[in-house]
Amino acid sequence: MRTSTCRWRLASAAAAAIVGAGVIAGCGSAIEGTAQQNDSQAAEYAAEATSSSVAASSSQKAAAEREELVTQCTMFVTRAGETIDTYNAFIDAANADAADTGAKASAAAVALRAAAEGANASIPSLPAELTGLLTDYVNNYRDLAAAVDGGQRGDNLNTLASRGDELSDSIRAACPTS
Template sequence: MRTLDPRGFGLMCATGAVAIGLVLAGCANRVEGTANPNNADLAAYKTEAAASSVAATSSKRAAAQAKSVADNCTQFPTTTGVGVSKYNEFVDAHDANAPDYAAKREAAVSTLEDAANKVEAGLNLGRDTLPPDLAGKFTDYVTAARALADETRKMSYTAPVGPLNEASKRVNDARNAVRDACPKR
């Protein structure tokens, strides 16, 4: 059996390394000049990046608007419905000269003001994300509910009912306008 000559093996490895180095050096030609991007590719990339950014921003804005509309429209019937019920109880007590007339009047006033405050709080939370026309309808309701609370507070058995009826009509109109503007579930 023949043994491997260490000198021959070392010489063969060194020769192989030199040959590989020469091949690599021959392939590595230096190009003179300054590296510049391909202007057409760069313009296309910038356009695509801007469009992607606009789409992401638009998508976030649409999602925030949908959430704000859903939050406000979902709670509106429940919040305002309590005010309607208490107001109707007051009207029934007024018309019947009921002994609990004053208590029902105060409950109606309190509930109408509470509904206006809750709707206004939701409106304020969604001010930047609610569509302006819907925000305007919520604001109209808040104004009308507070006016009805004020007129209700003024009521006595001898007070004229005209201003109260007008205020009630404005609340009903404002409430219907919001319900009509909100998406149907």
């Protein structure tokens, strides 16, 4: 039995080799005809390539715009923090009736105006959801600076400062993080 099984395996292997050689030989023969461009496939390919290029360009533009927005928001947060510190130093001096209250009031008014101008300068480069908030912030800080310069104390300053805090918080919330 063993001999017939061996013969069968050898015969099968030989047949497989012959068929394989025939397939390889069949693939190597030339095909007659003339090559022609498929215009509809070429147009489809060109449209896909253009669409892909436009999408990549759009993606790069969106990434650059987001990076600019993050930069503007970071500058706003830094400037707002410094402005609030200067304003709070004025309030502490005014509450203590300190001798340097006038100097700290002037420094606070300058800081408030600078923060308002910095925010105002960034408005054109920002998306609509931040433009309105920053416009309100600019107007509020200008009003607060005028109130400080005008020697106002108490409720009016507290109202303007509270509104400024609310606006700053809203802007921070609307800003993307890195």
